[in-house]
Amino acid sequence: MTTATPAPAPSWRTPALVVICGCLISMLAFGPRSSMGLFIGPLSETRGWGRDVFALAMAIQNILWGAGGPFAGALTDRYGPAPVLAGGGLLYAAGLALMPYATTSVELYLTAGVLIGLGLSGASFGIIIAGFTRLLPPEQRSWSVGIATAAGSMGQFLFAPMGQAFIAGFGWQTALLLLAASMIAVPLLASVFPGPKGMTASGTPAVTGANIGYIAAVRQAFQHRSYVLLVAGFFVCGFQLAFITTHLPPYLTAAGISPTLAAWALALIGLFNVVGSYASGVLAGKVSKRYLLCANYFSRGIATAIFILLPISPVTVIAYAAVMGLLWLSTVPPTSGLVALMFGTRYMGTLYGFAFFSHQVGGFLGVWLGGLLYERTGSYDVVWWLGVALAMFATIVHWPIAEKPAPSLAAAEAKA
Numbered sequence: 001m002t003t004a005t006p007a008p009a010p011s012w013r014t015p016a017l018v019v020i021c022g023c024l025i026s027m028l029a030f031g032p033r034s035s036m037g038l039f040i041g042p043l044s045e046t047r048g049w050g051r052d053v054f055a056l057a058m059a060i061q062n063i064l065w066g067a068g069g070p071f072a073g074a075l076t077d078r079y080g081p082a083p084v085l086a087g088g089g090l091l092y093a094a095g096l097a098l099m100p101y102a103t104t105s106v107e108l109y110l111t112a113g114v115l116i117g118l119g120l121s122g123a124s125f126g127i128i129i130a131g132f133t134r135l136l137p138p139e140q141r142s143w144s145v146g147i148a149t150a151a152g153s154m155g156q157f158l159f160a161p162m163g164q165a166f167i168a169g170f171g172w173q174t175a176l177l178l179l180a181a182s183m184i185a186v187p188l189l190a191s192v193f194p195g196p197k198g199m200t201a202s203g204t205p206a207v208t209g210a211n212i213g214y215i216a217a218v219r220q221a222f223q224h225r226s227y228v229l230l231v232a233g234f235f236v237c238g239f240q241l242a243f244i245t246t247h248l249p250p251y252l253t254a255a256g257i258s259p260t261l262a263a264w265a266l267a268l269i270g271l272f273n274v275v276g277s278y279a280s281g282v283l284a285g286k287v288s289k290r291y292l293l294c295a296n297y298f299s300r301g302i303a304t305a306i307f308i309l310l311p312i313s314p315v316t317v318i319a320y321a322a323v324m325g326l327l328w329l330s331t332v333p334p335t336s337g338l339v340a341l342m343f344g345t346r347y348m349g350t351l352y353g354f355a356f357f358s359h360q361v362g363g364f365l366g367v368w369l370g371g372l373l374y375e376r377t378g379s380y381d382v383v384w385w386l387g388v389a390l391a392m393f394a395t396i397v398h399w400p401i402a403e404k405p406a407p408s409l410a411a412a413e414a415k416a
Helices: 015-034 036-047 051-079 081-101 105-123 125-135 138-170 172-182 185-190 214-222 225-254 259-284 289-309 314-327 332-343 348-377 381-398 407-415
Strands: none
Touching (some): 015 036, 015 105, 015 125, 015 138, 015 172, 036 051, 036 172, 036 225, 051 081, 051 125, 051 214, 051 225, 051 348, 081 125, 081 172, 081 185, 105 125, 125 138, 125 332, 125 348, 138 259, 214 225, 214 332, 214 348, 259 332, 289 332, 289 381, 332 348
8 A cells, every 4th residue: 555644734734623624615615506596586587588597507517516526636636625625716706706797598607507617626525525535544534524514514504594585685696796705715714724645643644545647546446346336326416416406496486385485495404414414424434335325315215205295385395305404415425435445545536526527417417307397397297206216226226335445455455
């Protein structure tokens, strides 16, 4: 096993401070993005667009968020998280600030889609996860990822009602400018992250895994059956989350639920996922990660089937938001933990980036199909049931994953 000696870090750059700042970045990055569904109605009405236009912009955002992930991860592996997080935060802020001035669909695709999508690829929890895996010893990694993911969910809890309050009080254009202003803090918070060699507790190697180069690492990963299954399953997570984040508010308001409760439904998902993500991070360090993922996806499918079969009411909305919140981003700690277990941490940013790209391809389809099929059929029913079927698919594909180092990592360790 090849290791690198951690670079000396300033005394103020403690692991605790890095974790706190990483969690704050996760909260800020996930907050405005999770409130985008609140803007689909007022923005579309103002511009005279169908929901499919906004949905395509969100789909572009999701796919570029994912497509940029491997590149942002590779930059993180080489230069450290700080410059990647800072650049992503500035792109994100620019996209939000320019959205109110988008008067054509192409301009919306460039701002809400391209700029925010690329900004998210550099400023979201995928980069923070890569930083944390080098910061902490193996027994604390799943826990730290759970904390970072829970912080992102807290951003959803805070920003969803905040975004609705901004829209109600100042109009949707000013609301977007206020959300953009919040992202200016990201570069400052990112400055506390250590450099590419990492920073760990005494005696803990900062980087594990053979130094074989990015292309060889990716090739070996996609030749490993368990990694391919993990990547395929993560597609389903992206499909479900992106569809619900964007289309749940208009789905509920069309069914007679007030816009305020629709916003609080997103907030409750975020609040309950603070508990779900943290619990998942703790459990991922103690029980089988693949079984944890199987249980998550199976529960999502059952909960969604029950929700769409029952009459919509405030009680069913709150109950569904609470259940989905517990399961929402709880896939991230076991998924990232399996990537680190299979291949080590040297190319963690790159390999998790490819897994997240699959997640975002799912997100692209979930958002886009939601808008497209609604305009064609006047209903979201087909996409809801597709999400249920995909949940069962994900349950099946995670079951045979081998929860151990990949042969390539095991061979490198044997030579060490």
